[in-house]
Amino acid sequence: xxxxxxxxxxxxxxxxxxxxxxxxxxxxxxxxxxxxxxxxxxxxxxxxxxxxxxxxxxxxxxxxxxxxxxxxxxxxxxxxxxxxxxxxxxxxxxxxxx
Amino acid sequence: xxxxxxxxxxxxxxxxxxxxxxxxxxxxxxxxxxxxxxxxxxxxxxxxxxxxxxxxxxxxxxxxxxxxxxxxxxxxxxxxxxxxxxxxxxxxxxxxxxxxxxxxxxxxxxxxxxxxxxxxxxxxxxxxxxxxxxxxxxxxxxxxxxxxxxxxxxxxxxxxxxxxxxxxxxxxxxxxxxxxxxxxxxxxxxxxxxxxxxxxxxxxxxxxxxxxxxxxxxxxxxxxxxxxxxxxxxxxxxxxxxxxxxxxxxxxxxxxxxxxxxxxxxxxxxxxxxxxxxxxxxxxxxxxxxxxxxxxxxxxxxxxxxxxxxxxxxxxxxxxxxxxxxxxxxxx
Amino acid sequence: xxxxxxxxxxxxxxxxxxxxxxxxxxxxxxxxxxxxxxxxxxxxxxxxxxxxxxxxxxxxxxxxxxxxxxxxxxxxxxxxxxxxxxxxxxxxxxxxxxxxxxxxxxxxxxxxxxxxxxxxxxxxxxxxxxxxxxxxxxxxxxxxxxxxxxxxxxxxxxxxxxxxxxxxxxxxxxxxxxxxxxxxxxxxxxxxxxxxxxxxxxxxxxxxxxxxxxxxxxxxxxxxxxxxxxxxxxxxxxxxxxxxxxxxxxxx
Numbered sequence: 001x002x003x004x005x006x007x008x009x010x011x012x013x014x015x016x017x018x019x020x021x022x023x024x025x026x027x028x029x030x031x032x033x034x035x036x037x038x039x040x041x042x043x044x045x046x047x048x049x050x051x052x053x054x055x056x057x058x059x060x061x062x063x064x065x066x067x068x069x070x071x072x073x074x075x076x077x078x079x080x081x082x083x084x085x086x087x088x089x090x091x092x093x094x095x096x097x098x
Numbered sequence: 099x100x101x102x103x104x105x106x107x108x109x110x111x112x113x114x115x116x117x118x119x120x121x122x123x124x125x126x127x128x129x130x131x132x133x134x135x136x137x138x139x140x141x142x143x144x145x146x147x148x149x150x151x152x153x154x155x156x157x158x159x160x161x162x163x164x165x166x167x168x169x170x171x172x173x174x175x176x177x178x179x180x181x182x183x184x185x186x187x188x189x190x191x192x193x194x195x196x197x198x199x200x201x202x203x204x205x206x207x208x209x210x211x212x213x214x215x216x217x218x219x220x221x222x223x224x225x226x227x228x229x230x231x232x233x234x235x236x237x238x239x240x241x242x243x244x245x246x247x248x249x250x251x252x253x254x255x256x257x258x259x260x261x262x263x264x265x266x267x268x269x270x271x272x273x274x275x276x277x278x279x280x281x282x283x284x285x286x287x288x289x290x291x292x293x294x295x296x297x298x299x300x301x302x303x304x305x306x307x308x309x310x311x312x313x314x315x316x317x318x319x320x321x322x323x324x325x326x327x328x329x330x331x332x333x334x335x336x337x338x339x340x341x342x343x344x345x346x347x348x349x350x351x352x353x354x355x356x357x358x359x360x361x362x363x364x365x366x367x368x369x370x371x372x373x374x375x376x377x378x379x380x381x382x383x384x385x386x387x388x389x390x391x392x393x394x395x396x397x398x399x400x401x402x403x404x405x406x407x408x409x410x411x412x413x414x415x416x417x418x419x420x421x422x423x424x425x426x427x428x429x430x
Numbered sequence: 431x432x433x434x435x436x437x438x439x440x441x442x443x444x445x446x447x448x449x450x451x452x453x454x455x456x457x458x459x460x461x462x463x464x465x466x467x468x469x470x471x472x473x474x475x476x477x478x479x480x481x482x483x484x485x486x487x488x489x490x491x492x493x494x495x496x497x498x499x500x501x502x503x504x505x506x507x508x509x510x511x512x513x514x515x516x517x518x519x520x521x522x523x524x525x526x527x528x529x530x531x532x533x534x535x536x537x538x539x540x541x542x543x544x545x546x547x548x549x550x551x552x553x554x555x556x557x558x559x560x561x562x563x564x565x566x567x568x569x570x571x572x573x574x575x576x577x578x579x580x581x582x583x584x585x586x587x588x589x590x591x592x593x594x595x596x597x598x599x600x601x602x603x604x605x606x607x608x609x610x611x612x613x614x615x616x617x618x619x620x621x622x623x624x625x626x627x628x629x630x631x632x633x634x635x636x637x638x639x640x641x642x643x644x645x646x647x648x649x650x651x652x653x654x655x656x657x658x659x660x661x662x663x664x665x666x667x668x669x670x671x672x673x674x675x676x677x678x679x680x681x682x
Binding site for chain 2: 452453457459461462463464466467468469472479480483486499500503504524525576578580581588669670673677681682
């Protein structure tokens, strides 16, 4: 990250799978010198109350993110595609299992 | 644990000339509409600065707050109490970590924030500049200080800045055991031997006023409150929260046979709230300025830990660099 | 010593090792080199308090004189403690703390791997639960040994000094007490001598990665298992025990 000082341990984003069957979810971040220690720090910080069964860490600086200023062109075109949603289609009440 | 707005004479930050009015207007509208602001969103510079100050003060309070309680980890009177206290102080460290991370999304670094703490530039909650003299102080801190903190923190779960709000959700979830364990300690002492009861009363006497000062200066004296409330950085005013705290805490003290050390304290039937005595704001501002009884010890302890740890942090980075170089060599 | 007394003494040793080391690690809380490391050390301390409580509770039951874990922790004098000399050593800097932790957790992991097969079901049960915790401690400590050893010149020297401080206490960990013979042959206690090979192998592998030279062990210093401790333990206990001792009738 641009705001890391020279001698600062880099920042890592932590993703936790709360239980099997769920996807990993962003939990927060930690500072760590390397990936192995980042995993340990993530474990010691974010799973102290049985919050997880699996941890991912990724250098914060390695994340590419969309720009909120482009939210219009990126996300709004989807708004007009109502036909992608099942409620767009009218099916008579007596037709079941559809 | 929580710190409130504490700059001695905060300069009110108005809109900067360079900020486009249409962006500012859109921002204010989003916040007024209770929407969350996220790190990459446009935000007024004053909002960013106020948040960095508030979140970092809050984070500093958590890690400085580890010290007065940490003072009793090695002397906790039973294995259970020792484990609970260790877990609690560790939680405070975790909370500091969540909050530093939230502040880092605003473009500051943890090291910069720590530098400000160590140099005395940054503030933290005045409460931690009071000493923990007996075991009962550990009960009083959990019950009163964490109780006050929860009151401050619950509304912050809906604060306008997304990363701060999310950090607060996590903090609040973890904090709920802190107040209970503190009250449990006090309850046990109050029902214990005469010496234990005296210990509990003495702790309440010493921690009561600093606890209600934790909510910060009175509203008319807190120039940032209006703007902060509008920005949803603060959701209730200092005085509102203070009143709430007094109203819930006084009956708790009575229920375990302890006396709140305020001779002016009495139930006001008309208001449906307690009236309480005058707060010594001179003491508050003195403590804010760093004149608290153990302020020097607290900052010294944090600074020493940081300086003595420098070689460890450097070593880990050096190893990581060597490893990266080795991997690169292997790849060639 | 009767068989029961021998088992009491053996279980006390297990509990006291965990208790005293957790007390030492608790001193770090709020003072570690980084916030994250603070949380890590506290987690280790918490695991060890849990282990101490389980072992000391069981020891009290074996003794049968109505002493619970707290009574044993807070109302025994220094010469009744049975922990190894290693765990009572002052923290020193982070290098020494990590050296101590690496030696102890590596030993303890090997110990629990055997103890979980003890013919005493309670010891086996506690060891099985504690093994997972201790495995984590040993791995964490090894990672730090590597980073400090292979880090900077200063960190290499400091962690080396930390190990230098600790080497004289290693032998004690792997030495059985005469009273253990019956327990060992009954499959209740672990013969610590059998754990040495695994310890040496882990040490060699970690030290190679950490670019540290293998130790030349000095003449061993022992006595902790018999209650003959270093000067440090009395001070540690004075601090740890003062409140229950000052108010013997109080309940906390």
